[in-house]
Amino acid sequence: MLELRHIQKRYDERTVLEDISLSVETGEIVSILGPSGCGKTTLLNIILGLVEPSSGRILCDGEDLTRVPMEKRGFNIVFQDYALFPNLNAYENIVYGLRNFPDRATKEEVADLVHLLGLEKHLKQSIGELSGGQKQRVALARTLVMKPRVLLLDEPLSALDGLIKESIKERIRTIARELKLTTLIVTHDPEEALTLSDKVLIINEGRIAQYAAPQAIIERPANDFIGRFILSQLAVKRDNIFRLFRVDPHAANARPNCAAAC
Numbered sequence: 001m002l003e004l005r006h007i008q009k010r011y012d013e014r015t016v017l018e019d020i021s022l023s024v025e026t027g028e029i030v031s032i033l034g035p036s037g038c039g040k041t042t043l044l045n046i047i048l049g050l051v052e053p054s055s056g057r058i059l060c061d062g063e064d065l066t067r068v069p070m071e072k073r074g075f076n077i078v079f080q081d082y083a084l085f086p087n088l089n090a091y092e093n094i095v096y097g098l099r100n101f102p103d104r105a106t107k108e109e110v111a112d113l114v115h116l117l118g119l120e121k122h123l124k125q126s127i128g129e130l131s132g133g134q135k136q137r138v139a140l141a142r143t144l145v146m147k148p149r150v151l152l153l154d155e156p157l158s159a160l161d162g163l164i165k166e167s168i169k170e171r172i173r174t175i176a177r178e179l180k181l182t183t184l185i186v187t188h189d190p191e192e193a194l195t196l197s198d199k200v201l202i203i204n205e206g207r208i209a210q211y212a213a214p215q216a217i218i219e220r221p222a223n224d225f226i227g228r229f230i231l232s233q234l235a236v237k238r239d240n241i242f243r244l245f246r247v248d249p250h251a252a253n254a255r256p257n258c259a260a261a262c
């Protein structure tokens, strides 16, 4: 279990994150959702160890990681721009991290991951020859071969559209389930957050606006901000969301909140 306790981040006099406390069960997918500038990337970087919190603690399976350097936390991130090596082909990118840690994954495990991500046909291609979705899958594979304890993804789907987006969403879900991998995903897209994750952490101006399962957020938004910012963006696709969670939009308990919000 990953735990954040009263995380606060200040830059000079400015407080960017305030009192962020939450627990993520092992194997859960959690989306971090909120408007631009609310502190999503800062929070992800604090969990990763790239940014130090001003106060508060980070624990994983009871171990205090707050002062543990990034490379010793066992967490790994896929950055929004993938950060692949352009001079290496897809396979060389995937196994790059194993050069220093050859015991992390066997050849069979790499092959399984390649299969899971549907990359068999692309292994010899150079990065420049890959589509956005293929690059995203190579970046995911490169991170996953290192067997992170926690997988962090910063806007993994924002550069993708339609079917590719759906396919990568499905793969992320499968990987989190099969590998029992705790996964945190930053997104500014409410539909993505609500359909992809077990729980959604909604941040507004550096504070937790709500942390709950998607259905609870849809049925019982905790405050006006959720209604205005999050659920109103779903207006057009509201019926799809309800179908996904098998909630009857006309049911007495679903209607009042959403009628107000959408």
Ligand SMILES: Nc1ncnc2c1ncn2[C@@H]1O[C@H](COP(=O)(O)OP(=O)(O)OP(=O)(O)O)[C@@H](O)[C@H]1O
Pocket: 011, 016, 034, 035, 036, 037, 038, 039, 040, 041, 042, 043, 188
């Ligand atoms: N190194 C820094 N020094 C000073 N202020 C910073 C620094 N990094 C981030 N901030 C500020 O912290 C706030 C949160 O930034 P952050 O990048 O976490 O937002 P975000 O939610 O990821 O936004 P976006 O959706 O636009 O990526 C912003 O107001 C930003 O200006």
Ligand SMILES: [Mg+2]
Pocket: 040, 041, 042
């Ligand atoms: Mg960001």
